[in-house]
Amino acid sequence: MVSRNNSDRYRLNAHDRGYDRRWKRVAREYLWRRPWCIGCLAIGVKRKAQLVDHIVPHRGDQTLFWQSANWQSACAWHHNSIKPELERQFASGRITHRELHLESATAVQLTRERHRPAVGPDGFAIAGS
Ligand SMILES: [Zn+2]
Numbered sequence: 001m002v003s004r005n006n007s008d009r010y011r012l013n014a015h016d017r018g019y020d021r022r023w024k025r026v027a028r029e030y031l032w033r034r035p036w037c038i039g040c041l042a043i044g045v046k047r048k049a050q051l052v053d054h055i056v057p058h059r060g061d062q063t064l065f066w067q068s069a070n071w072q073s074a075c076a077w078h079h080n081s082i083k084p085e086l087e088r089q090f091a092s093g094r095i096t097h098r099e100l101h102l103e104s105a106t107a108v109q110l111t112r113e114r115h116r117p118a119v120g121p122d123g124f125a126i127a128g129s
Helices: 004-015 017-033 062-066 076-092 105-114
Strands: 051-054 071-074
Touching: 017 051, 017 071, 051 076, 071 076, 076 105
Parallel strands: none
Antiparallel strands: 051 071
């Protein structure tokens, strides 16, 4: 079964290829200038950012989507594990939009709670992971 979300995303991609291409180019350029995940940097870990995250969810709002002040470099872990929790707290009014930054106090606290450094074969954490 295809969820409603998936079919909406598919429709957007199929009908708006130029828009996708433009975003890909702009995001690549942004990551070239800001290659490190800012959420990881905030706890002293240097990890390559894999994507450009919209700080305040754009929900189709074109202005918010294209505003570079609303972008942040993120690793997949921050995007998939920390950001959804921040967005939940934001949606329920527990935090302001400023705390949606991956280097905000709330984000850093969540990162510290959930981050597990990679463990080497000797059982010790790998420095900087
Ligand atoms: Zn990260």
